[in-house]
Amino acid sequence: MNTTDPRAIIAREPMHSRQVIAIAVATALNALDGFDVLSISFAAPGIAKDWGIDRAALGLVLSMELIGMGIGAFFLGAMADRIGRRPTILACLVIMASGMFLASVAPDVTVLSAFRLFTGLGIGGMLAATNAIVAECSNARRRNLSVAIMAGGYPMGAIVGGIIATLALDATGRWQAVFEFGALITALFIPLVLWLVPETIAFLLHKRPAGALDKINRTMVRQGRAPLAELPPRDEAPTRFSFGAFFAPGIAGVTLLLILAYFSHMMTFYFLVKWIPKIVVDMGFPPASAGGVLVWANVGGASGSIVLSLLTQKIGVRPLVIGAMICGAIGVTVFGQGFTTLASLSVIACIGGFFTNAATAGLYAVIAQSFPASLRAGGTGLVIGIGRAGAAMGPIMAGLLFASGTPLAVVAIIMGCGTLVGGIALSLVRYRESAIA
Template sequence: MSQTFERGRTVDVQAFIDDQRFTLFHCILFVLCFLTIALDGLDTGAMGLIAPTLAQDWNVPRDSLGPVLSATLVGIGVGALLVSPLADRIGRRSVLIGSVAFFGVWSTAAAFATSMDALTAMRFLTGMGLGAAIPNTATLMAEFVPARIRGLAVNGMLVGFAAGNTVGGVLSGWLIPAFGWRSVLLVGGAAPLVLAFLLLAFLPESVKFMVSSGKPAERIARALQRLAPNARLDGCVFVSAAHAPRERANRSPVLELLSRNYLVGTIMLWVAYFMCLVVLYLINNWMPTLLKGSGFSLPQYAATSAYFHLGACVGILMAGWLMDRMSPVRVIALFFALTALVVLIIGRNVAHDAGLTVLIVATGLTLSGAASSMSTLATQFYPTTSRVTGCAWMLAIGRLGAVAGTFGGAFLLSLNWEFSAIFGLLAVPSLIAAGALLMLGRHAPDLRSAERMTGTPAASQH
């Protein structure tokens, strides 16, 4: 059915998007964003997959691989802090395409590195591109899908990271014996370059960004007609309830995160995500070691780790589905609280049986469901003018938690802490994360989407 709007009629782009069904356009957008996140996951895990062969090939001790293994994480943090905010100034589309091409180029270049220093530098630059990709992808997806399915759509897209890690592991098992470790980096570099051309051809600019930045009405109408080809929007005036008032439109996105309206929420998001990644990275990096130290055989702890990631995929989708039906803040706080409960149970009763495997899967479900949903929540909390920046800075702060979790696990193992004691301790940061989100909920009790959080709607004519 065609929609015809009278010339000069004001059209709220968010209401227009929310009225649409999930169309072929949304499917194409979802696939492009899913592939971007999947390649991010593949490339992020690449160095861990090739490290043993690299150490043997270059005849270097494994403990000297620390800088090159951490270079990507550092680059991701820098990219999130410094590059992603450009998207709130010049647009999501251009920054996303540029970041995908950037990490593709440097991943390809890393395949030809001849020294540890050169490889470390190239992996740092690769990380910068990766750091700008995730927040822009999550924001674009969130700004194009109807509010009724936004949580599920964005979380479903973020499952791509786990899928990329899985594909990377399978590819590495085939590529490295046949073609050497450099082939993994070549594939991880060539694929983003191909994807960048697809994004250039099919990826639209965010309609809400175009409204907030004063783009021509004709361009906005063309973008909306990709969602609803039969809509007639000639001569309409486009506004967005999520659009910041004109006096705030030129403010630095970073300053907006720290403004009176958003400061408490920003700090609570940072605290929650920091604590979240403390738990997630300690488990991801040390669970096989902890299980082995508790008497598990290689097949047992390998299978348990795989089940953990399977539970993670289910949890991400479940959390997204619930966020579309309940308060997102309460859903994620509940997942963190359940994580605390499960790790406490593990800490008090370790058994080498199916019961422990079920508890590990439950941990993956609740913890990863909460972790991925934090990006979705950030895109809903911040206004259009600082949405990418807000998501990116939260992700960057979280990287500090990832470092703390990684080194914290090593420290606790050096003190000869047992598996159960370490898992039980993880209840503390999980509960802190839940508490931070509940405080965010008190600060923004009606948090459902950014449209309800921006205060006075602004109607601007372009």
């Protein structure tokens, strides 16, 4: 029987296939988030046409699940630190599947907005919990890579889901079909998580619920490792969740700067991915073609995540993210500067997506390393929760600017500045990688 702390074993030894599978499922869950968040973007032209709403109102509808994500990331992220990563993910899947289905039967824009807000609760909690799972399932050598790959699932979900959504829009002419597909595919993930994703050893060692030793040993044996004779000594006594813990000496500066960096970057990122279809439709192209431009933005996003994840094996993640943010600001600005063909719009959207999503993927790696296990999901949820206010503000601000008559070229410059501010904030973080324990 083994008496070594299993967290140290996981950190130093090569990753077992069971760990890889858990990370793959978390990546697929993030892909699901990607489709669920952007489903409203694919449906937006049809919604605006059917219900006759203007750009300012549409900007609010586009932001509702982002507001929900902020609330869900904070409260459900904190819940993941109390009851576990796995049960939180399952609860979030139920919320997301229900919300997507209800959106497909919404009778008007007010009810649709409420259902999108509800869906966002699950998406936000999911992101906080999966970020913690990936960080805690990876060994030390592959941790940055694993978290960045998980974040890369987001644009992959938007690509695959976007292609299916475009086909559904073409085949049915109904924007509701986008949400119907989302509800079905979300529900199918519930048995997959039950089968393949155990609770993390780091959480079980910290909280020590009833049967913790048996649960840890089942996971250890499945990973081909010796079971524990007994639980190792506690590193720290579990405490009640406290908001003030994130602002304690030594961690407050990191928390605040990460919030600012994420908030500012999300304003730019969600302006790009939320408004692309409507901008392209307003240029005279059909909704299906507009969805195709958004798919190309996410092709760039997926590529950016992969490239950044590979580069983290050789270069520090923080300078990579700062560079991606600066380039992303340039790409978003260029998108609004007079391109009028589908080919040119797709290329520029792809470039903008490459850098903005690379920066997002790297940010998740930084966040995951910045908090101890006792605060990891909650800390991730706090940064994402408050930062999602920036995500919500991006589409709303752009909608108000468009409604006031501000030309696209100026809107793109203004919105591109968000990720530039994020890069500056991240450069000020006195970052120190924490142990995943």
